[in-house]
Amino acid sequence: MAKVTGAVDKIDYAELDAILAKYAGKQGVLIPVMQDVQNLYNYLPKAALEYVSEKLGIPLAEIYGVVTFYSLFHLNPRGKYISRCCQGTACHVRGGASILNALEAQLGIKPGETTMDGRFTLETVACLGACGLAPVMQIDEDTHGRMTPEKVAKVLAEYN
Amino acid sequence: MKSLADLAALRAKCQAEIAAREKGKTLVIIGMGTCGIAAGAREVQKALEEELAAHNVDNVIIKQTGCIGMCEQEVLVDIARFGEARVTYGKVKPEHVKALVEEHIINGRVVPELVVGRFPDANQDKGFGDVPKYSDIEFCKKQQHLVLEHCGVIDPDSLEEYVALGGYEGLAKALTAMKPEEVIDQVKKSGLRGRGGGGFPTGMKWQFCRNSVADQKYVICNADEGDPGAFMDRSVMEGDPHRMVEGMAIGGYAMGATEGYIYARAEYPLAIKRLRAAIAAAEQAGFLGENIFGSGFNFHLQVKEGAGAFVCGEETALMQSIEGKRGMPRPRPPFPAVSGLWGKPSNINNVETFANVAMIIVKGADWYAGMGTEGSKGTKVFALTGKIKHTGLAEVEMGTTIREIIFEVGGGIANDKKFKAVQIGGPSGGCLPESMLDLPVDYDSLIKAGAMMGSGGLVVMDETTCMVDVARFFLTFTQSESCGKCTPCREGTKRMLEILNRIIDGKGREGDIELLEDLAGVIKDTALCGLGQTAPNPVLATLRYFRDEYEAHIKEHRCPAGACSALTKFVISDRCKGCGLCKRNCPVQAISGEPGKQHMIDTTKCIKCGACMANCPFKAIDRE
Ligand SMILES: Cc1cc2nc3c(=O)[nH]c(=O)nc-3n(C[C@H](O)[C@H](O)[C@H](O)COP(=O)(O)O)c2cc1C
Ligand code: SF4
Ligand code: FES
Numbered sequence: 119m120a121k122v123t124g125a126v127d128k129i130d131y132a133e134l135d136a137i138l139a140k141y142a143g144k145q146g147v148l149i150p151v152m153q154d155v156q157n158l159y160n161y162l163p164k165a166a167l168e169y170v171s172e173k174l175g176i177p178l179a180e181i182y183g184v185v186t187f188y189s190l191f192h193l194n195p196r197g198k199y200i201s202r203c204c205q206g207t208a209c210h211v212r213g214g215a216s217i218l219n220a221l222e223a224q225l226g227i228k229p230g231e232t233t234m235d236g237r238f239t240l241e242t243v244a245c246l247g248a249c250g251l252a253p254v255m256q257i258d259e260d261t262h263g264r265m266t267p268e269k270v271a272k273v274l275a276e277y278n
Numbered sequence: 279m280k281s282l283a284d285l286a287a288l289r290a291k292c293q294a295e296i297a298a299r300e301k302g303k304t305l306v307i308i309g310m311g312t313c314g315i316a317a318g319a320r321e322v323q324k325a326l327e328e329e330l331a332a333h334n335v336d337n338v339i340i341k342q343t344g345c346i347g348m349c350e351q352e353v354l355v356d357i358a359r360f361g362e363a364r365v366t367y368g369k370v371k372p373e374h375v376k377a378l379v380e381e382h383i384i385n386g387r388v389v390p391e392l393v394v395g396r397f398p399d400a401n402q403d404k405g406f407g408d409v410p411k412y413s414d415i416e417f418c419k420k421q422q423h424l425v426l427e428h429c430g431v432i433d434p435d436s437l438e439e440y441v442a443l444g445g446y447e448g449l450a451k452a453l454t455a456m457k458p459e460e461v462i463d464q465v466k467k468s469g470l471r472g473r474g475g476g477g478f479p480t481g482m483k484w485q486f487c488r489n490s491v492a493d494q495k496y497v498i499c500n501a502d503e504g505d506p507g508a509f510m511d512r513s514v515m516e517g518d519p520h521r522m523v524e525g526m527a528i529g530g531y532a533m534g535a536t537e538g539y540i541y542a543r544a545e546y547p548l549a550i551k552r553l554r555a556a557i558a559a560a561e562q563a564g565f566l567g568e569n570i571f572g573s574g575f576n577f578h579l580q581v582k583e584g585a586g587a588f589v590c591g592e593e594t595a596l597m598q599s600i601e602g603k604r605g606m607p608r609p610r611p612p613f614p615a616v617s618g619l620w621g622k623p624s625n626i627n628n629v630e631t632f633a634n635v636a637m638i639i640v641k642g643a644d645w646y647a648g649m650g651t652e653g654s655k656g657t658k659v660f661a662l663t664g665k666i667k668h669t670g671l672a673e674v675e676m677g678t679t680i681r682e683i684i685f686e687v688g689g690g691i692a693n694d695k696k697f698k699a700v701q702i703g704g705p706s707g708g709c710l711p712e713s714m715l716d717l718p719v720d721y722d723s724l725i726k727a728g729a730m731m732g733s734g735g736l737v738v739m740d741e742t743t744c745m746v747d748v749a750r751f752f753l754t755f756t757q758s759e760s761c762g763k764c765t766p767c768r769e770g771t772k773r774m775l776e777i778l779n780r781i782i783d784g785k786g787r788e789g790d791i792e793l794l795e796d797l798a799g800v801i802k803d804t805a806l807c808g809l810g811q812t813a814p815n816p817v818l819a820t821l822r823y824f825r826d827e828y829e830a831h832i833k834e835h836r837c838p839a840g841a842c843s844a845l846t847k848f849v850i851s852d853r854c855k856g857c858g859l860c861k862r863n864c865p866v867q868a869i870s871g872e873p874g875k876q877h878m879i880d881t882t883k884c885i886k887c888g889a890c891m892a893n894c895p896f897k898a899i900d901r902e
Contacts, residue, residue, distance in 0.1 A: 145620065148602035149585055153544075187604040187761075188585035190544055206506025207701065207737045208663035210751055219887075244588065244755065245506035247546055248316045249661060249735075250349020250669040259547055261316035263352075 124236055125195040129165045133158060138173055148176060152185055161192040197232040197239035199277045201225075202256045206245030212252040218242065220267035221255070224274055238274070279564030280572040285441075285450045288563075292442040302360050304338045304383055309354035309430060311345030311516050312509075312548050317352035318371065325372035326355075329379045338383065344517020346430025347671035348417060351394055354430075357382050363406045364397035417668050420687050422649075424657050425510075425633045426673045429517030434552050437559040440520040446565050448636030452528050453573040456639075461532040462488060465635065467643035469655035474500055474591075474628030475706065475732045475808075477654070477721035483625060486615035487533040490623035495535035497526055498600070498619065498626045501542040501549070502584055502591040505704030506755065508735035510659040510671055511629035515542070515549035518633070519556035523579060525632030527566065528639060530577045533625055538579040541596050544586060553581050588759035592807050593626045595761070606761045607807035630659060630734075650676030654720040658731065662688045664738040665695060674719070681715035684738060695740035698839075699823070703732025705752045706812035708819025709745065728819045730812075744841035745824040746831055750778040752816035756809060767810025770801040774817060783844045786832035791821065840901045843886040850877050850890075853898035860890035860899065 137154045141147035151174070155166050162185060171178040185191040203218045222228060225238050232239040248254045251263025255273070262273050279285065306326060310319050323340065330338055348354060351368030357378065358364035365388060367378065374392055381387045388409055395412045396402055402411060412418045423429075432439040440446070452461050466481025487495060499522060503511040515522060526538045542550050557579050560566045568576045582600050589595050590605035597619045599605035618624025634656060638646045647655050654676040660683060663669050667689035674683060684690065684700060691697050699709040708729035710717065717723055721731050739748065757771040774797050777790050798814030805811045821828060830836045837845040850860070856874040861867075868884040871877030879890070891899040 146600055146602040149599065150583070153583060153585065184602070184604055188587050190584075190586035204506075207704070207735070207751070208507040208661075208669075211664045211737060211739055211743055211748075243545060244504070244759075245509075245545070246312070247503070247509040247512040248313050248349075249507050249509055249663040250313050250671075251316055251352065252663060252669070254316065261312060263313065263316040 126159050126163050129163060129169065131169060134166060134169055134173075138170070148174065148181065148184060149188075152181075152191060156191060161195050164193075195232070198237050199257050200239050200241060201274070202241045202243040202246070203229075204244075204246050204248075204252070204254045204256070205242045206249065206252075208245070208249035209253040214253040216267050217253045217255055217265050217270060220270040221274075224271055237277070279570065282450050282454050282571070285446060285571075289441050289444070292438045296438065296442055300339060300360075302337060304360060305356070305358045305364070306338055306340045306383070307343050307356040307358070307364075308340065309345060309352060310342035311513060312546070313345055313349045314352045314354060315548075319353045321372050322353045322355065322370050322375065325375040326379070329375045330383075333379060333384065335379065335383060341433050342435070343431060344429045344434045345513045345671070347421075347426060347513070347673070348394070348668070349670040350668050351670075354394070356397060358397075358401065359383070359386055361401065362386065362404050363401050363409070364399055365406055365409055366394040366397055366412075367392040368394040416689055417670070417672075417687055420678060420682055421673055422657055422675050423673050424637060425514060425630055425659055426517070426671065427637075428521065429513055432518070434517050434519055435555055437520060437556070437563060440518075444640070445520055446524055448639040449524050449527050449531075449565065450571055452531055452639050453571040453575055458488065458532045458534065461528060461639065464638055464643045465532070468638045468646040469643075469650070470631065470634055470638060470646070471654060471721060472628055473630035473634075473658065473734070475703070475730070477731060480627060480631055483615065483627070484529065484532050486613070487535070487623050487625040490616055492623050494537065494620075494622045495533060496619045496622060496624040497530045497533065497535045497538040498596070498624055499526055499538070499540040499629060499632055500591060500593065500596060500626050501540050501546075501629050502588075502596065503543055503546070503629070503733065504588040504591040505706075505733040505735050507663050507701075507737045508661045508704060508733040510661055510734055512546050512549050513659075513671055514629055514633050515546070516552055519549075519552045520560065521633050521636065522553065522629065523556055523560050523566065525635035526579060527570070527577045528635050529625065529627065529632065531573075531575050533623075535623075535625070536576045536578065538577065539600055539619070540579065540581045541584060541590070541600060542581055543584040550581055550583060557581070587761075588755075589761045589807070589809050592809060595807070596626065597624065604761075606763050607809070609806060628733075651718060651720045653722050658719060658734055660719075660734045660736050662736050662738070664701075664736075665692050665740040665743070666690070666736075666738040667692045676720055677718045679716050679718050680710065680736075683719070683736065684715070688736075688738070691738065691740050693740075695742065697738070698741050698743060699739045699745060699748075701737040701739065701748065701752075701816070702735070703730040703815075704735050705756050706730060706808065706815055707732045708815050709739070709748065709823065710819075711823040714823075728815075728822050730815075742839055742841060744782075744837050744839040745820045745827045746778065746782055746837075747839075747841055749817045749820045750775070750782060753778060753813065756813040760809065760813075764804075764806040764810060766801045767805040767807075767813065770797055770805075771810070771813050773797055774801075774814065778817070781828065781831045782837075782842050784831070784835045784842075786828075788832070790832060791825070791828055795821065846886065846901050847881050848879050848884055848886060848888075848891065849900055849902060850879060851898050851900055852876060853896050854894075855896055855898070857895065859893050859895065863889045863893045865889060 353370045470480045471477040590599045595605040595607045614624045659673045672687045701709045762768045854876040861869040868880045
């Protein structure tokens with residue numbers, strides 16, 4: 119599956135149907151369905167939420183309530199790569215803030231923002247579970263440990 | 279899987295097949311937990327494969343394993359030539375692979391620069407006598423691996439290896455030889471208490487759920503591990519996922535539940551993948567599903583992924599989240615044992631709690647209760663992080679002192695700094711100063727000291743850490759994770775945070791400390807769930823042991839640790855040789871001076887980033 123960047127203007131309803139079919143007849147499916155939709159588009163497009171709302175018979179307001187509650191759901195398009203900088207306790211006492219500063223400076227954006235060229239979205243996270251290698255950052259599913267501000271540019275350069 | 283005899287036969291078959299496959303081969307075992315991979319395990323594996331091919335060595339089997347707990351030593355590679363001791367190497371990089379292949383694999387000689395120790399298995403005394411045994415290594419001496427028994431030992435994706443080492447014997451024994459009440463009785467007698475933070479007796483909780491009558495009950499594993507700085511649950515799930523499946527199935531049998539959920543945080547993709555694989559393999563082999571061991575007991579298990587909300591670690595919020603709703607806590611009673619998931623009786627336990635269950639059934643409650651203190655039995659896994667020499671996971675018997683964990687297992691403070699405090703129990707816990715280090719780890723004594731066991735995260739801080747900043751760090755976390763349902767937590771933590779912020783900015787007022795204490799008391803007494811009730815703990819604990827630091831910030835506008843940037847300034851001393859490096863590194867051009875002469879910092883421009891200090895070859899820049 120090609121990775122979607124930027125906003126989607128056309129929703130493929132057959133793909134959404136395929137997701138919904140996976141969970142047909144099961145209880146408590148809203149969150150897993152949203153996770154799959156987000157995996158598809160990299161964010162949750164409004165048209166997709168409307169479609170899911172109709173198909174599952176869950177009011178759109180309730181769906182918004184749920185997706186805005188959880189920090190891993192995103193209502194706006196995101197970059198090709200998601201870089202997450204850990205600000206958990208173990209990383210904090212080992213200079214996690216300086217890694218975030220370096221990321222902000224390198225990318226020219228603040229947490230929650232996406233670079234102009236759509237390459238990177240910067241996010242913070244409370245712990246990646248690799249505290250023994252603090253400070254830690256992650257790009258998509260690759261975790262990078264023992265970070266230093268100088269290493270940030272090198273790591274970013276691996277992703278085009 | 280229909281009987282005990284079936285399991286015994288399967289075990290013999292697994293052992294024979296593994297032995298036949300590995301006969302005459304050299305085993306290379308790479309640590310492939312999240313830490314190992316983050317440190318570069320995949321690159322090391324690739325380099326190894328290439329190096330072996332280049333030497334035409336083909337009698338090698340490369341295997342993966344989970345995390346043995348020595349995070350600081352990652353990437354870890356174990357090498358065992360056939361019939362010889364298994365030697366662990368640490369901090370392995372791709373460039374070391376050549377030496378490992380040529381020296382150890384081909385010639386049977388140790389590579390001394392990387393060696394960590396001799397692994398404790400049947401071949402431990404076969405050669406490599408000059409390599410220390412695990413039991414002689416500082417990090418391992420005081421440890422006792424029960425929960426972590428298989429982590430870093432077996433391939434987590436291999437049901438075969440789990441069964442070969444006695445896996446699923448607890449489930450078999452429970453289902454074929456014990457009544458559900460007898461299982462609960464054993465868990466009660468073992469003295470096992472919940473490892474998720476509260477320390478509630480597990481057997482008692484199981485009894486409550488068993489006593490509820492319903493057509494459907496649920497067993498839930500809390501794998502949300504929200505405490506930033508704790509990663510023992512991740513390690514168990516990644517390194518020994520079948521242990522979770524077995525513990526939960528035993529719980530299901532004891533309580534009369536046929537459905538189970540593992541609620542795992544989405545930030546742990548590898549753990550989720552391995553758990554799902556383990557569940558599928560267990561179903562295939564008949565350890566899950568219908569009529570397990572011919573007992574008539576059915577049990578189905580599934581993984582639910584979280585979506586990033588710390589409050590979902592609270593049990594009632596967690597169940598709301600599984601139901602697909604906003605994860606907001608609700609008042610108790612009714613307790614989950616009466617009305618939980620989908621309104622049915624449910625039982626929630628932590629990952630490490632379930633990981634203790636099978637061995638209690640196999641070895642007996644008396645054996646288990648023989649370890650630990652009066653009120654806390656067995657072992658506890660701690661995550662050692664922060665300014666400590668050996669970061670990693672340490673599993674020690676309850677009753678071990680915190681000093682032993684930090685200074686013996688953990689090797690003390692890194693970079694020759696002085697110990698200042700250790701935060702125990704995460705955002706709900708508190709910090710302990712030097713004077714409290716001889717406290718034994720035990721649920722009750724930690725509470726008395728103003729901390730708590732929590733999940734078992736130990737974040738060590740040295741003299742350069744400011745304790746007011748630490749308190750603010752935790753409160754910022756709990757404040758942003760507050761679900762907003764009740765006012766004391768939603769508004770109260772915000773007010774406390776404002777006060778801490780102004781103290782740190784040098785604008786603290788007379789009476790601020792008392793105001794913090796007042797607010798803390800009200801929030802503790804009136805918040806709805808554990809998040810709010812414990813949010814003030816880090817502030818109260820730092821006030822209890824480091825009140826003078828708060829006073830220095832407020833009264834003297836001084837940060838004794840030199841960490842709070844609003845209260846410190848950078849100055850260039852007469853050690854300056856005028857090399858100009860600082861001037862070039864300053865991002866805001868705050869430094870001026872002639873070459874060869876002492877430079878100066880314009881404090882109105884300085885943003886206190888520390889770049890000058892980090893780059894000065896003469897250590898001429900001071901922070902005061
Ligand atoms: C805000 C909050 C977060 C929690 N997070 C976790 C967690 O991440 N993991 C966990 O096992 N328990 C967590 N707990 C405790 C659970 O509510 C519950 O007590 C525990 O899972 C019970 O299991 P145990 O009896 O085996 O300890 C949390 C509690 C609160 C109030
Ligand atoms: S104490 Fe905080 S997290 Fe808990 S219910 Fe109240 S607002 Fe929500
Ligand atoms: S605190 Fe950063 S990985 Fe855990």
